[in-house]
Amino acid sequence: MENEKLTKYKDKRDFVTTPEPEEGSGPQAHTFVVQRHQASHLHFDFRLEMGGTLKSWAVPKGPPSQPKEKRLAVAVEDHPLAYAGFEGVIPEGQYGAGTVEIWDKGTYEAVKPDDPEAQLESGKFSFVLKGERLKGLFALVKTAYSSKSWLLIMKEKAR
Ligand code: MN
Numbered sequence: 001m002e003n004e005k006l007t008k009y010k011d012k013r014d015f016v017t018t019p020e021p022e023e024g025s026g027p028q029a030h031t032f033v034v035q036r037h038q039a040s041h042l043h044f045d046f047r048l049e050m051g052g053t054l055k056s057w058a059v060p061k062g063p064p065s066q067p068k069e070k071r072l073a074v075a076v077e078d079h080p081l082a083y084a085g086f087e088g089v090i091p092e093g094q095y096g097a098g099t100v101e102i103w104d105k106g107t108y109e110a111v112k113p114d115d116p117e118a119q120l121e122s123g124k125f126s127f128v129l130k131g132e133r134l135k136g137l138f139a140l141v142k143t144a145y146s147s148k149s150w151l152l153i154m155k156e157k158a159r
Contacts, residue, residue, distance in 0.1 A: 029107035032129060033084040034063055039098035046073060046152060048108060048127070051117050053078035057150060063134055064154035073140065073152040106131030
């Protein structure tokens with residue numbers, strides 16, 4: 001069905017000659033979520049949908065809200081995509097026992113759409129957040145201190 005919709009577009013072009021794309025999805029919006037997690041220590045869990053899971057960081061002080069603000073973000077294990085919709089109480093005795101609330105949710109787009117996972121692997125990833133609270137250009141940058149320590153930086157606020 002997808003292809004049928006593009007028949008007119010394709011008929012008009014010779015893709016051997018023109019540099020225009022024949023098909024493909026182009027830059028894509030993916031889900032991000034921030035969960036306020038009142039566990040033994042209050043923190044915010046920042047998660048980006050990538051490669052079929054949610055890449056996750058625990059941000060003790062919460063995400064930055066002003067340009068040039070940086071917040072420590074500790075990389076934690078990937079979470080399943082379904083976790084982006086999770087709110088509730090993790091029972092006493094379970095890992096992360098406490099209350100989880102969705103603090104913000106929306107979509108993000110990588111500034112460079114090519115292979116976001118490789119960008120993360122290299123220690124720097126820039127992206128635009130379109131949430132209810134968080135809107136603008138952000139970056140995650142790995143610090144030299146440890147492989148788990150990152151900075152979540154707000155670069156520009158969306159108008
Ligand atoms: Mn947590």
